[in-house]
Amino acid sequence: MPNQTAAMLVIGDEILSGRTRDSNMHHLAMALTDHGLSLTEARVVADDHAAIVAGVNALRGAYDHVFTSGGIGPTHDDITAEAIAAAFGVPITQRADAMALLGAHYERQGVPFNEARQRMARIPDGAVLIDNPVSIAPGFSLGNVHVMAGVPRIFEAMLAGVLSGIAHGKPLLSRSLRMLRGEGEIATAFSAFAALYPDLSMGSYPFNTNGAFGTNLVIRGTDAARLDTALAALQAHLA
C-alpha cells in the first residue's frame, strides 16, 4: 500500500513579509518523513479569509491529510478557525469543551478569562480538539484538516499528538554520497545509474561552500537493505 499523502498550509502575513522565517514546514517535513506520510505540497498564504478558504479547499480535496499552522490566537488577525469553518460550510461557536479547558487554565493562573481569550474556544462544529500541552488553547482536526498554532513549540507539541493518532506508513529512508565534484561532471553517469533502480528515487543537490563546488547524491526509498546495496553500487559506479 503506498504511503498516505499530506500537504501543509502555512498561514501568516509575517512569513510572506519576511519578518519571520517559518520553521514549522521544515519540522513537519522531517516528522512526516519519519512517520511514513508523503508531504507532497506546501503553501503559504496571508491572514486573508478568502486565501485561507481557497487554500484549504484545494489541498483537502487533493491529499489524505492537511496540516495548517498559524492564526488561532486571541487577536483580530487570528482568523483561521472561522476560515476553516467557512471552507467546510459548518457553523463555528464557542464550544463547551474548549471553554471548560481554557476556563480551568486561566482560573489556575488567576488570570481573567476575558472576551479575547474566549475567542480561542471558537471551534467549528464536528471538529475534534487537538491537545496543547504548552499553553492549553487547543487546535482542532476537522475531517482531514489538522489546525495548529504557529508558535513553533506549540505547533510541534500539537503535531506530536495528531501523529500519534495516524497510522504509521513506511518511513522514507535515504542514503547520501557527498562528492567534491560538480554536478555537470557526474550527471550523465548518475542519470544512467538512476535508470537501473526505477524503484528508488535519486536526486542530485549541488552545494557551494566557501568557493568549493560539490554535489550530494541522495537515494531515497523505504527498504534499508535495498538502499545500502544501491549506495555501494553507486560508489563503485562513480569511482
Add this chain to the structure above:
Amino acid sequence: MPNQTAAMLVIGDEILSGRTRDSNMHHLAMALTDHGLSLTEARVVADDHAAIVAGVNALRGAYDHVFTSGGIGPTHDDITAEAIAAAFGVPITQRADAMALLGAHYERQGVPFNEARQRMARIPDGAVLIDNPVSIAPGFSLGNVHVMAGVPRIFEAMLAGVLSGIAHGKPLLSRSLRMLRGEGEIATAFSAFAALYPDLSMGSYPFNTNGAFGTNLVIRGTDAARLDTALAALQAHLA
C-alpha cells in the same frame, strides 16, 4: 498605485522530505518587501512535471510576478525548464546564447562541455536569460515568471539581477512593540486600536522563549511618519 503582487514556487523533493531546509523563500520575502513588491503566496512542489506545470500556471495567472527556485541543473531530476516551457506551451531548445556563455566558461576552466552541462543551455523560446555571476549557467524570465537556481548563493545573485529590472514599489515598512504580556491580555485593546488605523496593517505575534510568554505587536505600512505616529499612540494606548 498599489504595489505589484508576487508569488514564489519552490521546486524540490529535498525540501518536502525535510532533507534540506529552504532558505530562498525567506530571502525572497525580505528582498521583495524592500523592493516594494507584495509577496502574496508561496508554494512548494516536488520534482514532478505535472505539479510544476499546474503550480506555475495557477500562480502566473493570479500575480504580477512569479519567482521559482530549483531544478535547473544538469541532472535527470532537473526538469524545471521543460515544465516551464510546457506551462507556456512553447518549444524548448539548447539556445545559442546560453550555449555560448557556457561553452566559454568551461573552456576557460579547461573542463569538457559535455552533454550533461549542455542540458543547462535548454531555454524555452521567448525567454530572456538571467545572469548567474556565481556559476554561469543562466536562469531565465519567460513572461512574468522568473526561473532561478535552488542553491542559495546562486538564487540570491540571480534575484538581485531580476529585481534591478523591476520598478520599485513603495517598500513595506514596519514598527514593532515587544511586550512581556500574553496576547490574551492585550488582544481586546489592540484590536480596538487597529480599528482606528484602517490604512495600516497590524499583527500580533506571540512568542514563548525559555518559558516566558510575550507578544510582538507589528504595525505595517508604506509611510514612515504615519507608522511612527501610530507606534507612539499604541505605546500610550497599552501603557
